[in-house]
Amino acid sequence: MASRANLSDIAKALGVSVATVSNAMSGKGRVSKELGRAIREKAKELGYVPSLAGRALSTGRSHVLGLVLADIGHPLFPQFAQAIEHAASEAGYGVLIGDSRGDIEAQSRAINRLIERGADGIVVVPRHGTCIADIGRPVAVIDSPSTPGNTVAADHRNGGLEMGRHLLELGHRSVAIIGLHSDSNVQNDRIAGIREAFAGKGEARLIWIGEMERSHGSGCPLGLVGLVEEGVTAFAAVSDLHALRAITELQQGGVSIPDDVSVTGFDDLIWAGVIAPSLTTMRMDMERIAEIAIADLISQIDQGGARDASSDLPALKGQSSIPMELIIRQSSGPVLGRAAPGDRTSVHRWPASSSATDPV
Amino acid sequence: MASRANLSDIAKALGVSVATVSNAMSGKGRVSKELGRAIREKAKELGYVPSLAGRALSTGRSHVLGLVLADIGHPLFPQFAQAIEHAASEAGYGVLIGDSRGDIEAQSRAINRLIERGADGIVVVPRHGTCIADIGRPVAVIDSPSTPGNTVAADHRNGGLEMGRHLLELGHRSVAIIGLHSDSNVQNDRIAGIREAFAGKGEARLIWIGEMERSHGSGCPLGLVGLVEEGVTAFAAVSDLHALRAITELQQGGVSIPDDVSVTGFDDLIWAGVIAPSLTTMRMDMERIAEIAIADLISQIDQGGARDASSDLPALKGQSSIPMELIIRQSSGPVLGRAAPGDRTSVHRWPASSSATDPV
DNA sequence: CTGAAAGCGCTTACAG
DNA sequence: CTGAAAGCGCTTACAG
Numbered sequence: 001m002a003s004r005a006n007l008s009d010i011a012k013a014l015g016v017s018v019a020t021v022s023n024a025m026s027g028k029g030r031v032s033k034e035l036g037r038a039i040r041e042k043a044k045e046l047g048y049v050p051s052l053a054g055r056a057l058s059t060g061r062s063h064v065l066g067l068v069l070a071d072i073g074h075p076l077f078p079q080f081a082q083a084i085e086h087a088a089s090e091a092g093y094g095v096l097i098g099d100s101r102g103d104i105e106a107q108s109r110a111i112n113r114l115i116e117r118g119a120d121g122i123v124v125v126p127r128h129g130t131c132i133a134d135i136g137r138p139v140a141v142i143d144s145p146s147t148p149g150n151t152v153a154a155d156h157r158n159g160g161l162e163m164g165r166h167l168l169e170l171g172h173r174s175v176a177i178i179g180l181h182s183d184s185n186v187q188n189d190r191i192a193g194i195r196e197a198f199a200g201k202g203e204a205r206l207i208w209i210g211e212m213e214r215s216h217g218s219g220c221p222l223g224l225v226g227l228v229e230e231g232v233t234a235f236a237a238v239s240d241l242h243a244l245r246a247i248t249e250l251q252q253g254g255v256s257i258p259d260d261v262s263v264t265g266f267d268d269l270i271w272a273g274v275i276a277p278s279l280t281t282m283r284m285d286m287e288r289i290a291e292i293a294i295a296d297l298i299s300q301i302d303q304g305g306a307r308d309a310s311s312d313l314p315a316l317k318g319q320s321s322i323p324m325e326l327i328i329r330q331s332s333g334p335v336l337g338r339a340a341p342g343d344r345t346s347v348h349r350w351p352a353s354s355s356a357t358d359p360v
Numbered sequence: 361m362a363s364r365a366n367l368s369d370i371a372k373a374l375g376v377s378v379a380t381v382s383n384a385m386s387g388k389g390r391v392s393k394e395l396g397r398a399i400r401e402k403a404k405e406l407g408y409v410p411s412l413a414g415r416a417l418s419t420g421r422s423h424v425l426g427l428v429l430a431d432i433g434h435p436l437f438p439q440f441a442q443a444i445e446h447a448a449s450e451a452g453y454g455v456l457i458g459d460s461r462g463d464i465e466a467q468s469r470a471i472n473r474l475i476e477r478g479a480d481g482i483v484v485v486p487r488h489g490t491c492i493a494d495i496g497r498p499v500a501v502i503d504s505p506s507t508p509g510n511t512v513a514a515d516h517r518n519g520g521l522e523m524g525r526h527l528l529e530l531g532h533r534s535v536a537i538i539g540l541h542s543d544s545n546v547q548n549d550r551i552a553g554i555r556e557a558f559a560g561k562g563e564a565r566l567i568w569i570g571e572m573e574r575s576h577g578s579g580c581p582l583g584l585v586g587l588v589e590e591g592v593t594a595f596a597a598v599s600d601l602h603a604l605r606a607i608t609e610l611q612q613g614g615v616s617i618p619d620d621v622s623v624t625g626f627d628d629l630i631w632a633g634v635i636a637p638s639l640t641t642m643r644m645d646m647e648r649i650a651e652i653a654i655a656d657l658i659s660q661i662d663q664g665g666a667r668d669a670s671s672d673l674p675a676l677k678g679q680s681s682i683p684m685e686l687i688i689r690q691s692s693g694p695v696l697g698r699a700a701p702g703d704r705t706s707v708h709r710w711p712a713s714s715s716a717t718d719p720v
Numbered sequence: 721c722t723g724a725a726a727g728c729g730c731t732t733a734c735a736g
Numbered sequence: 737c738t739g740a741a742a743g744c745g746c747t748t749a750c751a752g
Contacts, residue, residue, distance in 0.1 A: 019722075019747080019748085053422060060728070082433050089473065096424070270434075276581070276612045377738065379738075388732090414730035415729075415730055416730090417744045727747090730744085733741100
């Protein structure tokens with residue numbers, strides 16, 4: 001088998017010009033129906049696969065997008081990657097990954113590497129506490145609606161609000177919110193939402209894990225059992241990772257969930273449905289977020305270059321804040337376990353199984 | 361600012377030919393020292409960034425690799441992605457991601473898409489129960505040393521052996537191994553290793569979660585507490601995901617870890633160091649695996665095309681099976697808690713903190 | 721509706 | 737050591 005067929009092979013085989021073949025394949029220039037059909041047939045017959053390199057060189061578009069996360073080791077990366085890959089792929093784009101391993105300045109280097117590699121645009125999920133400078137190339141930022149320059153994001157604040165309301169409805173009046181970094185817009189929005197829900201209706205205190213670890217060492221106990229003794233009946237973590245830490249610390253300390261206290265998380269990370277009790281959490285609509293990010297990016301690309309303030313996509317107006325979905329599982333129940341047996345919330349609105357998720 | 365400078369701009373600015381500029385930049389053709397220096401200087405001055413598209417078109421190499429996992433939603437994906445991205449990037453290659461969402465036949469489609477996108481080669485972590493057909497392009501398979509066609513993998517069997525020995529040393533004589541899919545080579549190797557360790561020294565029974573879920577529904581309790589009553593003192597899961605499920609189910613059932621039983625996992629997934637008690641696990645050397653996979657791939661690419669049986673890389677001979685690292689944390693302790701206080705193993709050989717891993 | 725021609729930016733023999 | 741020329745595969749005005 002010779003090397004891959006190209007336009008010229010098709011043209012020769014049919015005695016037409018490559019321009020016509022190109023037109024027929026792209027459907028751009030006018031080509032007669034019959035010729036078009038014949039060309040496409042011959043193309044298929046020869047197993048023609050267009051050369052992206054050739055196309056890229058002549059059009060100046062690589063049809064490749066970059067995806068940059070501060071740290072692709074983060075458990076949320078799979079969700080982003082999957083959604084972005086899917087949306088990009090639907091739109092005819094490939095996705096190149098970039099990693100900065102959590103390092104702040106490596107973030108810009110990662111972005112630049114992808115640009116040098118010819119990415120037409122970049123989707124970036126910035127590290128907490130950073131924002132993205134103009135890189136002279138289309139960018140879609142996924143961070144938080146409250147972040148300046150944000151393109152699209154989940155409505156974290158409203159997610160927090162709903163989570164807070166969920167806990168209030170269960171009868172909780174004293175919640176401890178568990179956060180990690182106080183410079184994270186996402187976390188702050190979630191926390192603000194939870195607090196807003198509790199305002200005037202109960203007490204909400206806040207624990208920053210990051211600070212505790214700074215003074216007590218990393219991996220230190222969070223002292224949650226003590227809080228329970230002080231009357232806290234619910235723990236609302238801003239990430240399932242911290243919720244998991246809370247659940248296991250409480251269980252280890254002999255606190256029963258959800259009989260004694262409720263625990264909730266955010267993000268519906270992989271283990272949320274797998275642990276016992278399964279974890280009530282709040283999920284981003286990644287598909288939708290990815291779709292919008294990609295659509296925005298492509299629109300910028302098609303307009304040729306960085307988007308200026310005036311060229312916002314009308315279609316995206318007011319849509320940059322995507323509702324989150326509350327997923328109620330077993331870890332949150334009526335306060336103090338006074339509910340009748342069988343009354344405990346255990347709605348599985350999301351498959352609670354590990355069997356679908358273990359490919360290797 | 362005009363569009364990016366190219367070789368021709370540099371050539372013009374210096375009154376030399378583009379061929380010479382190209383030679384100087386690539387260091388290939390002979391170019392006088394002074395001219396070379398002048399050219400590189402001018403290139404820097406003009407902010408020259410080579411066009412990958414142009415290079416790709418003329419050399420037929422895109423310098424892009426594809427990374428295909430059956431399901432990039434899997435919690436192991438971040439480790440793979442990070443390591444592969446790093447190794448590839450060091451070697452001057454970009455990484456395009458492909459996803460088949462766990463679907464078997466979508467796996468080949470994902471591979472083909474990446475090839476059509478021009479990937480010079482593909483790293484694939486195949487879904488359990490599948491193998492990779494010849495795709496007429498360099499491939500590096502990361503699965504299990506026992507998989508035919510495997511390029512590089514962790515030594516899962518020996519990992520299992522060491523894990524089994526670890527439990528034996530702690531005094532355990534009755535272990536329940538927790539697996540998911542019986543058609544996974546990786547899992548079978550790990551299980552075989554654990555069993556080998558226990559052979560003649562204790563009892564090892566085997567639980568397949570997949571089968572339990574098929575008959576009792578997904579997310580069903582695994583009945584681990586019952587096993588404890590039957591005398592099982594250790595649970596060795598073949599993945600941290602299942603270990604987590606075991607830990608929480610046991611804790612919820614009032615079984616104390618590691619006082620009553622030990623639990624161990626595999627893969628050192630993100631939560632292993634975060635939960636309480638932190639999880640003893642067995643980690644793959646992803647950096648090394650990625651390095652070898654990438655080196656093999658590039659060597660195949662440089663030899664131009666699919667690797668035939670005779671052209672094995674001498675450097676890689678016998679290195680395709682990479683040792684795993686046992687990470688002892690709190691979840692595994694001396695059997696029956698008979699140890700003196702303070703005698704409990706709680707060596708943190710791996711940072712047990714969530715604070716480094718929450719970028720958003 | 722169809723085709724000849726130029727050009728995208730680079731590399732690579734081949735001359736000089 | 738240096739350069740003129742052809743070519744990688746495609747697209748895009750522009751003629752016909």
